Amino acid sequence: MATTLTPILSEFWDEPESWTLRTYESHGGYQALRTALARKPEEIVDLVKASGLRGRGGAGFPAGLKWSFLPAPDGGPRYLVVNADESEPGTCKDIPLLMASPQTLLEGMVIACYAIRAERAFVYLRGEVVHVYRRLLRALEEARGAGYVGRNILGSGFDLEIVMHAGAGAYICGEETALLDSLEGRRGQPRLKPPFPAVAGLYSRPTVVNNVESIASVPSIVHNGPDWFQDMGTERSTGFGLFSLSGHVKRPGQYEAPLGITLRELLDMAGGLRDGNELKFWTPGGSSTPLFTAEHLDVPLDFESVAAAGSMLGTRALQIFDHTTCVVRAVLRWMEFYQHESCGKCTPCREGTYWMTQVLRSLEAGEGSPEDLDKLLDVCDNVLGRSFCPLGDGATSCVTSSLQYFRDEYLSHLTHGGCPFDPMESTLFAGASA
Amino acid sequence: MPFTDTVRERLSADAREIMARYPEPRSALLPMLHLMQSEEGFVSGDGIALCAELLGLSTAEVSAVATFYSQFKRRPNGDYTIGVCTNTLCAIMGGDAIFSALQKHLGLGDGETTPDGKITLERVECNAGCDYAPVVMANWEFFDNQTPQSAKALADGLRLGEDIAPTRGASKVCTFKEISRVLAGFSDGRADEGVGAGPATLRGTELARERGWTAPSAPATAPTTTGEQEG
Numbered sequence: 001m002a003t004t005l006t007p008i009l010s011e012f013w014d015e016p017e018s019w020t021l022r023t024y025e026s027h028g029g030y031q032a033l034r035t036a037l038a039r040k041p042e043e044i045v046d047l048v049k050a051s052g053l054r055g056r057g058g059a060g061f062p063a064g065l066k067w068s069f070l071p072a073p074d075g076g077p078r079y080l081v082v083n084a085d086e087s088e089p090g091t092c093k094d095i096p097l098l099m100a101s102p103q104t105l106l107e108g109m110v111i112a113c114y115a116i117r118a119e120r121a122f123v124y125l126r127g128e129v130v131h132v133y134r135r136l137l138r139a140l141e142e143a144r145g146a147g148y149v150g151r152n153i154l155g156s157g158f159d160l161e162i163v164m165h166a167g168a169g170a171y172i173c174g175e176e177t178a179l180l181d182s183l184e185g186r187r188g189q190p191r192l193k194p195p196f197p198a199v200a201g202l203y204s205r206p207t208v209v210n211n212v213e214s215i216a217s218v219p220s221i222v223h224n225g226p227d228w229f230q231d232m233g234t235e236r237s238t239g240f241g242l243f244s245l246s247g248h249v250k251r252p253g254q255y256e257a258p259l260g261i262t263l264r265e266l267l268d269m270a271g272g273l274r275d276g277n278e279l280k281f282w283t284p285g286g287s288s289t290p291l292f293t294a295e296h297l298d299v300p301l302d303f304e305s306v307a308a309a310g311s312m313l314g315t316r317a318l319q320i321f322d323h324t325t326c327v328v329r330a331v332l333r334w335m336e337f338y339q340h341e342s343c344g345k346c347t348p349c350r351e352g353t354y355w356m357t358q359v360l361r362s363l364e365a366g367e368g369s370p371e372d373l374d375k376l377l378d379v380c381d382n383v384l385g386r387s388f389c390p391l392g393d394g395a396t397s398c399v400t401s402s403l404q405y406f407r408d409e410y411l412s413h414l415t416h417g418g419c420p421f422d423p424m425e426s427t428l429f430a431g432a433s434a
Numbered sequence: 435m436p437f438t439d440t441v442r443e444r445l446s447a448d449a450r451e452i453m454a455r456y457p458e459p460r461s462a463l464l465p466m467l468h469l470m471q472s473e474e475g476f477v478s479g480d481g482i483a484l485c486a487e488l489l490g491l492s493t494a495e496v497s498a499v500a501t502f503y504s505q506f507k508r509r510p511n512g513d514y515t516i517g518v519c520t521n522t523l524c525a526i527m528g529g530d531a532i533f534s535a536l537q538k539h540l541g542l543g544d545g546e547t548t549p550d551g552k553i554t555l556e557r558v559e560c561n562a563g564c565d566y567a568p569v570v571m572a573n574w575e576f577f578d579n580q581t582p583q584s585a586k587a588l589a590d591g592l593r594l595g596e597d598i599a600p601t602r603g604a605s606k607v608c609t610f611k612e613i614s615r616v617l618a619g620f621s622d623g624r625a626d627e628g629v630g631a632g633p634a635t636l637r638g639t640e641l642a643r644e645r646g647w648t649a650p651s652a653p654a655t656a657p658t659t660t661g662e663q664e665g
Binding site for chain 2: 004005006007008010011012013014015016017018019020077086087088089090091092094095096099100101120126127128129130131133134135137138141163164165166167168169170171182183184185186187188203223224225227228231232240242243244245246247248251252253254255256257269270287317319321325329330333334337340341343423424426427428429
C-alpha cells in the first residue's frame with residue numbers, strides 16, 4: 001500500500017494565526033501536559049522510551065534513552081536545552097515549525113522537563129531568523145500567562161522557567177557540546193566526549209539536549225500513547241517526521257509522513273521534477289549525508305535502510321538536483337561552507353576543509369589534474385573520524401559520494417577546460433528573460 | 435566614540451536584565467553583544483569593554499567571542515544587511531546570479547556597505563528556507579523565491595527608506611539596530627505580524643487535506659499505564 005501523509009505537527013499550520021496559544025488550545029494543545037502531570041516523571045520517560053522516538057536532529061539517538069541517562073537527582077540543577085540552531089544545508093523543518101506553531105515545542109518542553117526533573121530550560125535558536133525569535137518570545141509570554149510555564153504549573157507543584165536564547169551565526173553550534181559552550185557565553189567549540197552532556201552539560205550539570213522536532217513530537221506521543229506512535233514508521237525507525245523537499249521539484253515544501261516513505265512516493269506528491277528534467281542526485285538528510293542518485297528512489301527513508309544504502313537519514317532534508325546541475329560546483333559550494341564553518345579547533349577538519357576547497361576550486365575551473373581526485377580522497381581519509389565533532393566527517397560525504405557516482409564529470413571539467421554546464425539553466429528563473 | 439554616561443547607564447541596565455535571565459551571567463554575553471549592536475550598529479571597542487566590565491571578563495575574552503560569530507560586525511554595518519544565500523542549493527537555484535546582480539547594482543563586494551550607510555551586502559550560509567530557494571535575507575527576515583530583479587528592487591526600496599514587507603516575517607523590515615535589540619531578547623511587539631507559514635511550508639498539510647489523509651486516530655483508550663508496554 002502506498003504511504004500517505006500523516007499531518008500531526010503540521011496539522012493546523014494553515015489556520016489563521018496558527019502560532020497563538022488560542023489556536024493551539026483549540027487543537028487539543030496542552031491536553032498532553034495535563035495527562036503527563038497526572039503521572040510520575042519516570043512513567044513519562046518510560047513512555048517516550050517505549051515509543052521508540054529517535055532524535056530528529058540528524059543523529060537518531062533514542063530520545064527516551066537519552067533522558068534516562070541523567071544521573072539520579074542530587075538536589076542541584078538539571079537542564080533541558082532545545083537545539084533550534086537548524087543550519088545543516090538543506091534542512092528547513094524546525095524553523096517553519098517554530099514560525100507556525102511554537103506552542104507545540106513549548107508543551108513538549110514542559111513535559112520533557114517534568115519527566116527529567118529539570119526546572120530550567122533553554123531554547124538555543126540560531127540568530128539569523130529574527131521573526132521566529134519574536135514568535136518564541138511571544139509564545140513563552142502566552143504560555144506563562146496561562147500557567148503552563150512558571151511556578152506550580154497547573155497546580156502540580158512543578159516549577160519551570162524557560163529562556164529563549166538567540167545565537168549569533170555559527171553552524172557549529174548545532175553540535176550539542178559546541179551549543180553548550182556557546183550558551184555559556186563562549187566561542188562555540190565542541191567538547192571532548194565523554195563526559196556526555198547527560199552527566200556534565202550546561203555549567204557542568206546534567207543536561208539533555210534535544211532537537212526541536214524531537215521535543216515537539218512528545219505531546220502527541222503522551223496524548224496518543226507509544227503504540228500509536230509505533231504503528232507509524234518501521235520497526236526500528238518508528239513514528240513520523242517532516243520530510244523537506246527542496247530544489248528542482250515542482251512543489252517543494254514540508255511533507256509530514258511516516259519514516260520509511262520513499263523519495264519516489266514523495267516526488268509523486270510534490271509533482272515530480274521540473275518539466276522534462278531528470279533526477280541527477282539528491283541528499284537524503286542534508287549536505288553532510290552522502291549523495292544518492294536515481295538508483296536510490298525506492299530506498300525506504302528510515303535510519304536503517306538509508307544507512308544500508310550507504311548514506312544517512314540525517315534531518316530528512318531532501319535536496320533534489322536535476323541534470324542541469326554541475327555536481328562539482330555543488331560539492332565545491334558545500335566544501336566552502338564547511339571551511340567557513342569549521343571552528344578551527346581540530347587540525348584535520350580546519351586544514352582538510354581548507355585544502356579540499358582549493359583543490360575543488362581548481363578542478364571546477366578546469367585546472368588541476370586527474371590525480372587531484374585521488375588527492376581529495378586522501379584528504380578525506382585524513383579528516384574522517386579524526387576530530388572532536390562530526391563537522392569534518394560531514395564535509396567528506398559529498399566528496400567521496402560524488403566521486404563514487406560522478407568521477408567522469410570531474411574529469412570532463414579538465415578536458416573541457418572549465419565547467420561544461422550553463423549555470424542559468426539550473427536556476428528557478430531559467431527561461432525567463434534575465 | 436565612547437558612550438555618554440546616559441547611554442552607558444541605559445545599556446548597563448539592559449545588560450543586567452539580560453544577565454538576570456541566566457543562572458550564570460556569562461551566558462548573557464551573546465545577547466549583550468546583540469545589544470551593543472543595537473546601539474552602535476556594530477560591536478565597537480567600547481561595546482566590548484562594557485561587556486567585559488559588566489561580566490568581569492577581559493576584553494580579550496569578549497573579543498574572542500565577538501569575532502567567532504558571523505552576525506557580530508566589527509565595522510559599522512549598513513542600516514540593512516542584504517544577505518544572499520549562496521550555499522549550494524540556493525546558489526544553484528539562482529543565488530549566484532542574484533548575488534552578482536546585486537554586486538553590480540550596488541557596486542559592492544562581499545561584506546561592503548554603500549557610502550550612504552544604507553545597505554551592507556553579504557553572502558550568507560543556508561538559512562533554513564531551502565524550500566523557498568533562492569532565498570535572500572534582509573536584516574534576517576525571509577524574502578523567498580527571489581530573482582535578480584526582485585532582489586534589486588528590494589535593495590532600491592530599502593535604500594529609499596520604503597517600508598518593505600518580507601515574504602514571511604514582520605509587516606516591514608526593521609533596521610539593523612532594531613532587530614539587534616530583538617535578538618538581545620527585547621520584544622518589539624511584532625510577533626503577531628505576518629503569516630504563520632508560506633506556501634511551501636503548507637504543501638503537505640494541504641495535500642493531505644485534499645486527499646483525506648490523516649494521521650492514525652488515537653486508540654480508544656488513551657495510555658493510562660506504561661506497564662503494559664513491552665519493549
